[in-house]
Amino acid sequence: MTSCVQCIEYLMVFIMIAAAVFAVEWRDLLAAVVGMAAVSLVASILFFFLQAPDVAMTEAAIGAAMSAAVFIFAIKRTQRYETEEEEKPGWWVRW
Amino acid sequence: MINELMIIIFAPLLAGVLAWIFDVKGIREGVAIIGAAVPLAYLIQAYQTLASQPSIQYSIVLSGFKFEFILYHLSWVFAMIAGVVGFAAVLGMVSTAKDSYEWLFALMSLTGVYGVFLADDLISFFIFWEIMTFASFMMVLKYNRKASLKYFLLSVLGAYAMLIAIGIIYAKVGAFDFTSVQRVFYQDAMRSVMGSDTLFSRNELLLIFGLFLTAFGVKAGTFPLHVWAPDAYSETNQSYTAMFSGVLSKAGVYGMLVIYILLGTRLMYEFGNIGAAPKFGYVIAFLGGITIIVGGLLAALQEDIRKLFAYSSISQIGYILVGIGVGTALSIEAAIYHAISHALFKGLFFLIVATIIHRTGKTQFKDMGGLAEKMPVTFAMAFVAILSLAGIPPLVGFASKWLIFEAVIHQNMPILGGMLFFGSAIGFVYLIRFTYAVWFGQRPTELDDTKDAPLPLAIAMGILALLNVVFGIAPGIVAGELNKIFGKEIIQGTIWELNLGFGRYNGLFITIWLVVGILIAAVIYFLGAKVRRVPVTDTYQAGNPVTMDYNLTIRRNFFLPLKETLAFWLRMSFDRLYQDIGSWVEDLAETLRHYIYNGNVQAYAWYLAAILIILALWGV
Amino acid sequence: MNLQFASLLIALPLISAFFVPVIKTISRKAVMPFLVIITAVQTGIAAWVFEEVYTGGKPIIIMAGGFKPPVGINLYIGHFAALFVLIIAVAGFFMAVFSMKSIGVEPKDKYAMLFLLLMLGATGMISTGDIFNLFVFMEITAISAYALTAYNKTGEASEGAMKYIVLGGIGSSFFLVGIALIYGSLGTLNMAQIAQLAGNINPTVAQAALALLVFGLAVEAELFPLNAWAPDAYQAAPHPVTAMFSAFVVKAGLYAMVRIIYLLRDTQAFTGILRLVLILGTITVVIGELSALRQTNVKRMFAYSSIAQVGFMAVGFSLGTQAGASAGVFHMVNHAIVKALMFLAVGYVALELGGTSIEDFKGLGKKMPLTAFAITVGAISIIGIPMFNVFWSKIQLILAALKVGKTGVIALILGASLVEAVYYIRLIHTMWFESANGEKVKENFTLGVIMLLLVALIIVIGVFPNAAWNIAQKAAADLYNVSQYIKNVPLLPGVSP
Amino acid sequence: MSIGVYYFGAVSLILIGLYAVLVKKNLLKILVGLSIMETGVNLLLISIGYIAGRSAPILSEGVGPNNAVDPIPQALVLTAIVIGVATTALALTVAINLYETYKTLNIEELRRLRG
């Protein structure tokens, strides 16, 4: 029983980290924001596991939903794709 | 009850503030003169008091610090220098000062000088030192930014050196007043003699000495810290320079004496003597000697009348430092004597320069000439000043220089003696230039309607010239006062005569002979020679062929050959070295700034990460 | 009178900020006068609190909700907080008056709200006695500062704000990690109790926690290299806001940092972190001064100068002695006065002449004599000329450094003053002795009065530093003497391990 | 050294966020990174407050004072979440303003203020 719960925990944490990595690496900002919201959602599930229902609700409502909404509005008003980063040598010199 | 010392110190400042507030022509001048005269009057009155008691003291507690002031013979002498020359300079400023700004800061600097001379603890010494520096800086700032910046930077360097020294002393002694500090160092000296542990180690002592030397050397204009002086002296109101060069530089000299008073015993025991002269004094003396030579040579090469006297002033301060450095009672007395005469003739010179500039508006030698006819009074003053500076009896300059020579020679210091002689010789070199180029020779036509000195300036010059003559003819007056400082008859003799035991100088005697000689010459002149009046248009070329690009007249590049000879040495300018360092630092700063604050948020985030890494490495 | 009324210091700006939308619907013109009135009232309350604390000699402990600490959050208005709350209120009042003239960009009602909340945040940061509450107030300060920095809505303003946000965001995240570590080891958030139990923390945890807390606060306290946002934000923010940044926002951050370091003095990392702050402070001074050296934008130059001065304070605090802390506090007070004056004056010049580039300052002495005079006095004071206030704090700093035998600090202070002298004298010369064409500006009366008041304060403290020095010493004792701090907070007896 | 999976997840989130700030050139990406960092910190706080085998601090039937997890970190995280979203909203607003002025979100090009 406990091992099963632990399995879920491990899985969740893994999903969360993966989502975070994707959120950081995806070029499509909209997708990145979805990834970020996914991180928040998984985190809120983890909050439930950690016996913090208040926080879980708040995280889901504010951290995931509102945050993502605000991000999406911002992306709508700016640009959706991260511009290609061209390789320039010696980035530390160019500062 | 307001103490008289407070009045002496703060009367000029008060007058300055009043003059600044009531910015009405006429009133401000009057207030300023009163402000300069009041301390002088009080000082003269204090002479009586000092005859009956050793000192006048006063202390006041402000902001947790006890400020102590003292007037005794040494400080009285220096304060009198400030009083007399300051008063003369203020009189001169009546003619040359243009607005109340100058009055405020000129008088403020006078307050600073009085404060420095009367201070009896390190904190008030420092504060008034800073006030003096700041006020004189403001005077220069009005005229020239670069000169003032140089002056200020070196002054601040000096001030901070002093501050550190004071701090080190305070950290160990726990008191600021001169008496305690002196006592502690004296006890230290005794302890070191007996071989027990001292409060200040040898290195600390050396550090304090070096810091003080830097601090006072800056103000006195000692080589290699003199670079501010030529610019600062020349780039301000020349009447004020009379005070600046005559009095403010004496603060540096006084500071050197303070080193002797506070640290003298300890330094002497720690580092030993050569003959009767302490070793540490040799540093001061040789710096002084170099200053004499450098200042003198550079003075000869100047094309600007103000610069010439600025360098000349530096050179003359060198004499004083030599006197102090030799460190015997006689030499110190001689040095103080020369401080007095330097103030008198240098003050006079700068007032003369002020007059010339005021009347002609010119500062370069090439624009002048033949002014003796147009400005007879000023010329007479200049005559006195020239003789005095050149060290020709019976003027005060001779008496003091003679004393320094005697003191140095008596200690068997041939190199220093040579330097002094060289200084005198080079003094003639540049004075010739001044004498001839300004007063004689061909007069440019635009100077034809030059008027003589305005009345206030004339009075001011008169006072100083008179004292030049009086102290020269009757050197015993000064010597008597100086003997009181040491409390014993170091220079014997009468009021007319200085008697050192191994040499003597009688002012009156020489005066009489001189007057007789002049009378004889006059008789010959009027009876014998056929005088023909020539128009002053001939040029003198010292035997060189005249070409347009090698056109040496007394008024233009007269000492160019000398300059060419010295070219190698002149290239090594400390002034330029400092400037190079300064611009190097600024360039570095700019590069650094653009590199660090490069505007990239990510770079900034990396800085944060770097700090986190440091913290992590420390923690792991 | 009930001392709990000191909680009005928090409540008043808050309720007033919330009231602004209502005021706005009544009359848009009433918003700015309302701001001035509220800051004036705040000053009154602060003065009352100051008087109460300094005559009573005891700190005022405000217990929110009536729960004793560590159960409830308490505000600790000791000598330091009372002093700084007053400074915040006074500076806020002056800047509110200045804002009436200088803020032209709409929406002014939002500006007024953010202004009040910035004041509130700094007040809270300085007076809180709870470490998480400190975080909350820090965020209030920071977020209103972000918004105010970007308020002008120009590209530069947004850019400056963005840099501030990114760096501040990183800082606050790690600060929170630090809090988590502390809470995880002690189970309490009350500062007094943390100080009491600090010895129980595992050394590894203590090091990490202290380092992270200091790291987070150092971003606000502008220690190099965490201060990279500061010049940009200072330059881009509206002028009164810049003055407030320099006068109290930085100081609140620095205070919080120092408070936390001192609170955790029982931990092993204490000496190490002090040394770190000393090093960072030193570099801050050096880089700040050098960066100001050839700066052509006067506001930015003052910003760098301000950063360097904060470095001095950090150095003073990191000496780890009461004398050092006193000198640091004294320098804080003096610097707050001077920089409020100078940024006010610069802002006013920019308002009248259109920019803060050095070109605009040519001949300022003729065009705006009073303002030029104010800047001159401020500059001279910062350089450290005797008879001006900063001189005394620099002297005290030097003495404090001497007492612990850190001669290098003295060289640092003096060298920095030398550099200050260079760039300030250039500015002074440009203002007074360089001619430029332009009409003489009729200077605003109210602003003139404010500037003269501050000038007078500079000179009064310069001539009679006794009173100010005593106050600074008491404030520093409050900061430094942690055992007294623990005693002053009435901890509930039952709640301890 | 062993840390629980929750700690591991929390710290990972913080570090991934930091990585985004340090490497990504797009401003919105940096803000996503900051947001992830905040989530990580929140998770860390909650995991610190967790006590094995206890239930949520709602003291209704069956849950006594000795049977509940620590309520304080939860209260703190409530605050922290709201603060995080407030910062994010403001930052995005500033980003919008920047984009409207400069038409770019590449931080290498947003460098008008420097030196």
Add this chain to the structure above:
Amino acid sequence: MVMKRALAILTILLIGYWIALALSHVPFGADKMLVGQYYLNHVKAQTGAVNAVTAVVVNYRGFDTLGEVTVLFIASTGVAALLWRKKRKRTAKTEGSVVLTTGSRLLFPFIVLFGGYIFIHGHLTPGGGFPGGATIATAFLMLYLAFSVYEIPHKGFEITEGLAGMGYVTVGLIGLAIGSYFLFDWIWQSWGWGHSNIGRLFSAGFIPVIYTIIGIKVGTELSGIVDSMVKEGGE
């Protein structure tokens, strides 16, 4: 670029190792409570709330919550200030699909009601003012998504926001007047209402009052932020 990434990864690994090292001394799942235990023991008697988190948020750490509300207020004010333009209007061109529009219209009152339920029952069940307010904001967000011309009455919202904030502070100030402490729970501790009702709606002193205020405030603020972000300046 690779270099930079490598350096960044190295950096974060080092920092991560450091933090993990520290965390290993803060064991996961262990009882570290000190003040927390006090809260759990006394929460019912002192505040009347069953949900300890709520009691901590509103009562014990009231200052934090006040600050939190303020932060959100600053954010909404700041967003409004920074996106302030002369003329602003919505630029969305297409309406949402029929499902969305009808659904929104249908669901809107229920969502708002649910939000209200969440914050009113904050002292009894998980939730409270913040999620409740966010839920209400979600309702408005939905309307924005569904209808291209919909706008909240933002003037009214602004005033509501301000009044709610004032209400919170006023409740605190009444506490100062009655109980002589700022944010003192005067309803529970002075008046003693609802002592017999622990575990039911009408209990827990001013917690429901404050949570209602917070809920309204958060709802209006978040909607205000959405409103500001959606509307673009007219040319």
